[in-house]
Amino acid sequence: MMSLKLYGYWRSSATYRVRIALNLKGLEYEYVPVHLVKDGGEQHQTAYDSLNPSHLVPTFVDDDEDIILNQSLSIIEFLDERYPDPYSLIPAHAVERARVRSLAQDIACDIQPLANLRVLQSLSQQYDLSSEQTNDWCKHWIEKGFDGIERRLQTQAGRFCFDFDVTMADVCLVPQVYNAKRFGVDMTRYPLISRIYENCQALEAFQQAEPANQPDAQ
Numbered sequence: 001m002m003s004l005k006l007y008g009y010w011r012s013s014a015t016y017r018v019r020i021a022l023n024l025k026g027l028e029y030e031y032v033p034v035h036l037v038k039d040g041g042e043q044h045q046t047a048y049d050s051l052n053p054s055h056l057v058p059t060f061v062d063d064d065e066d067i068i069l070n071q072s073l074s075i076i077e078f079l080d081e082r083y084p085d086p087y088s089l090i091p092a093h094a095v096e097r098a099r100v101r102s103l104a105q106d107i108a109c110d111i112q113p114l115a116n117l118r119v120l121q122s123l124s125q126q127y128d129l130s131s132e133q134t135n136d137w138c139k140h141w142i143e144k145g146f147d148g149i150e151r152r153l154q155t156q157a158g159r160f161c162f163d164f165d166v167t168m169a170d171v172c173l174v175p176q177v178y179n180a181k182r183f184g185v186d187m188t189r190y191p192l193i194s195r196i197y198e199n200c201q202a203l204e205a206f207q208q209a210e211p212a213n214q215p216d217a218q
Contacts, residue, residue: 004029007051008058009036010214013112013175014072015058019214020171021076023205025083033216034059036117073101073108076168089168096162103149103161103169107176111145114138115179138183146180146190149173153192159199166200174200178211 006022006029008015022029034057035042042048043055052059052070060075061068065082069075080089091097113119115138123129123137156162161169177197180187187194200206211217 002028002030003063005032005061005063006030006058007032007034007048007061009034010211010217012036012057012117013179014056014108016175016178016209016211017072017108017171018058018060018075018079019209020174020206021079021089021168023208024087024089024166024171024203025079026086027079027083031215033214035216073104073168073172076171080168087165089166089171091162091165091167099156100162100167100169103152104172106145106149106152107172111142111176112179114141115183135183138179139185142176142180142183142185143189145176146185146193150190150192153196157192157196160196166203170196170200173197174206 004022004027006015006018008018008031010033019031034048036057039045041055043052043057048059049055051061051068054070056070058072058075059068059070060078062082067078069078076089090100120134120138123134124131129137153161158164160166161173173193174197177187177193207213
């Protein structure tokens, strides 16, 4: 029985981040699908509520350490400290570490939450926005975020977001590009982001984590 479990949804970008990190670390884990729409959302059911009272994904369980974690960035940092090999996703140097965290948070805190499923459901159900209007909402905020990230990458990018090593910033960027493509963002506006995305997608760990390759993909 595997000690590591990841509860998530195939298309959740936050879950996607953690899948990438687990794969980069070469860790075996049990993936437990949580359907965010079926039957009113399995994240609201009693069994999942006991794991994550916030009713969000992902939730990470490490039975050996007897811990339950939510929030993808916290999970990734835990994995990086608990399993430092084969390489680190967060640099050792304080300044570089802060820069990586800053870019990761630009995505995980400022861009992705505005296109979260519960936000889109609220826009539709409470404010009567059409599917086209909610799609435009998502595009607007992704583009606003990507405008800033593209400029920032001009001073720091190499093969990946920070020179030639994969970091937590790349782990966050790839799922956000996936979201951008879903909502019709013109990625030709972002050549650096697109180049880094393609370089990451050439790695098996990223390929295995793709939403379409998950057992609950639809």
